[in-house]
Amino acid sequence: MIYVPRIESLNQSDNIVSEPESFKAYSEAALGKALEPWPHISIDSVQKLRPELKQANMMVLRLGSRPKSKGSFFSLIKAKHSYSDFFFVDDKLFSALTPELFLPDVSIRSLFPFQLLPKVTETSVVNLALASGLLPHALGVEKSDSLLIPATGQSVFTFEFRPRSDSDATLLHQQGQVEIDAVFVAKRDNKESLFIVEAKHGDKFDSLAKHKLLYPILSLLPKIPASMPIIPVYLRSIKTATGIDFFIAECPAVNKDNQSALTLDSLSPFKTHAFHLANY
Secondary structure, three states, X not given: OOOHHHHHHHHOOOOOEOOOEEHXXXXXXXXXXXXXXXXXXXXXXXXXXXXXXXXXXXXXXXXXXXXXXXXXXXXXXXXXXXXXXXXXXXXXXXXXXXXXXXXXXXXXXXXXXXXXXXXXXHHHHHHHHHHXXXXXXXXXXXXXXXXXXXXXXXEEEEEEEEOOOOOOOOEEEEEEXXXXXXXXXXXXXXXXXXXXXXXXXXXXXXXXXXXXXXXXXXXXXXXXXXXXXXXXXXXXXXXXXXXXXXXXXXOOOEOOOOHHHOEOOOOOOOEEEEEEEEOO
């Protein structure tokens, strides 16, 4: 029960977040041995959230590093309602949807390489969804003669954010690694828009921690023109006997004018779509 001491101290206070601290230092003081941080503070699904945090209705977030301190920092956050406030839960988002067959209007040649891959990854799923036209269709972007090619990568970023919409409490993510599954530009409603996609692939519904989408948004926001909207997208793909089901959840657009209203718990989809791509 790694987090019990910090849970108890946070519950005894009026704060909604615990003071950021080194996980290695904390685990050594709490358990008598320093643990590796990533399995415990880098949580990407509900299944990986420790039982004591679920019971306490809390979430743990990794917060990068700090000068003159070793290891990754973390903080606990009290949920307003439930720990699920901090996750996209597939059953709630997609269970009522029946995937509609999507027939690509691109050449067989452009999609043939995807049929050769023995194993589908998150990166290849995003590329397939774009190359086939499935994702642009779902997101309502204008058709273009040029191919939509997503950028992907990882780097270290620093930013501040509010974990809860009902509080002004902020957390600093400092010089921490952020992975970006895919980002691409397309025109929608006659305006150039930036789409940030977090993709997960598997054989069944699961969940996704919201910070996996929030962190890329906040990492890229300072570099994006104020007039360009950012559309956060969660893409869940599931392999079936006949192909791949794509479940797409789109969150409201963000830009520099309304970024102050963006909080971890308020990052919620307002549109969902489901399509089936056969023979992949």
